[in-house]
Amino acid sequence: MAVFTAEVFQNEYLAPGTTDVHAIVTLACTGAGGAGSTAAAGAGASGEAAAEIVMVDTSGSMTGASLAAAKHAATVALDQIVDGTWFAIVGGSHVAQRTFPYPNATMAMVPMEPGAREAAKQAVSLMSASGGTAMSTWLVLAAQLFDTLPDVRQKHAILLTDGKNESEPRERLSRAVESVTGRYQCDARGVGARWQVDELREIATALLGTVGLIATPDEIAADFERILARSMARGVPPADLRVWVPAGGEVLFVRQVSPTVEDLTHRRTPVNPLTGAYPTGAWGDESRDYHVAVRVPTRSVGTEQLAARVQLAVDDVVVASGLVKATWSDDDGLTARINREVAHYTGQAELASAIQDGLAAKAAGDVATATTRLGRAVLLAKETGNAEATTRLRRVVEIDDEDTGTVRLRRDAARLDEMALDTASTKTTRVRR
Template structure:
């Protein structure tokens, strides 16, 4: 049986007239079990792969190997399907079933692999149709608690309007989680990130086709380790208070604020998706009406709820003081993750400015990113930034844009921008 715990890291002291309370809440899950084999109920998986003409023979062969690697990780008993995507979506497996999915066993695994072996590169790219079919296929098996997909593309969504893709994303939102991958350099990170963010998944670059199988295997193995189908972060704030934002800040930066679902007048729930044995950090910010020095107040009650049952809780507190040594201290965890969130934004803004030809803004933003990466100890981000800029002084963020930069290096920096380092607590 899965168990959750919640720990709060904050400076609870506010100066006279102070209103904003910041806290990092670390949520840890243990004993999660396996997908479809725990108290959460059945699980379902769909592998969605690009089979458009741009994939060509080499990438199609790599897709076939990758899909097989993913299918080998799907546990027996888990519902499964495979979608081949081009300018239209085709249910490649199963082809003979009253439902759009079948339970995985030795026979169906072999049939799925045989279906994958028939993939051919042809047609255009319309990812909205892929998501629409996946939503319908998942719905064909009522009562499944945990729904997850892998989506791979190598190109831009050219064969449907942006509005059609947006509508498909909104229809899929809340219906399943989706980890997205792009192979090569001809897809748009921002476009695929939209899908992954809305569907509580990750986005990453597969630079070379031969790396695809290992990536797919890892994604599916991780999904099968998520024995808790869904959990929500519930944030209560007192009457008159305002929840400024709720962000996941580790292992990646994700703004959960727009996902708020009202529980009652004072409590909002923020979906976090399925869980394995892991820890995630959340940054919660609440604005309170100022109180007199010496007064204290509960600023927020942060709870973890699974199937409407509260399984863990942390308390965020506020106390007003005129002691500067108390009120000016910034909690190390809050400082660390504030920097990491700003780092992700600076990288994405800098790359967008560079793509638009605004070298001055790009230099300033990427210089700030270098400075933040150094301050927060994000060595991976620093290493990736070095491929885009020449660092003269990391401490001040003094950089120069490199004249010749690989597009793959830019995409690798962009996709990794939201990955964070854990704070040492």
């Protein structure tokens, strides 16, 4: 039985006349069980399974070591998929093809069992590379396969590519991402240095997954193993973060800030006039932090009120609730304090955008903006104690003074290092407690 807890970090004291309340809400889950185990509180259907699709790039550029490594990784993935889980393998180029179950099979997806695993491995071994890359077709085919299982709620996919989405206009990919959003979750991986970080980030962000860079083909298998182990450990079906604000109040933003920065503000769906739901995907035994900022009508000094209820709902049942409060005070000693967690994650969110802005400016040849923004990133990484970000930044910029954020762009920066910095820009460190 999954158990959820909510913890709120904030300074609830507001100066007279002020309206904005910031809080970090830590949601944690234990006892999640495994995918399809329906360990979630309130989960009803018994024997319900999860579904998994592995999408492998089979475009012409994959020919050789990449395809061999990808095929090996796919077989490793098949070993990780727990028996009873519905699964399929998709090969993708400028068109998408169902590799397994074979295109002539009657069922779009089949439950994993030893025979199916061996048959799928056989199908994977026959994959060959040719053609271009149109990832929209892969995403849409995966959605169609998942749609054949209307009763399965936990649907997860891996997408692996080595190149740019070159066989279709960018808008077509965006439209496809939009059309499959909410139908399954997807982790996106790029191998090598020829793929586009922004393309995979768009897919992963919308589909509540992660984006990752795999430097060399021989690392694909280990990465797939980690992704699938995590997916198989998610025993709680897709849950919603619910945010209630008082009448007359408004949500300024809702943002996941740990383990990665993901802005959820625009993904609100109304639950009732005062409450909105934001998708969080499936949960395993894990802890995530959310930064919630709300604006409430100001009240007289001495008044205490609730500024937000931040809740996690599984199957429309609230399983954890955090109370964000507001108390107006004329004591500067109370109101001037900035909560440590709020400050930390505000800095980390800015760090992510500073890195992305800086790299985009660098790619566009705007050296001045790139230098300023990446310098700012160096400063923020130092201030928020994100040593990994500092290490990645060092490969892209020469740091003259970490404390002031004075940097010079490295002329010899490798594209792979820039991509690694970009890909990992949304990763945050937690506040040391």
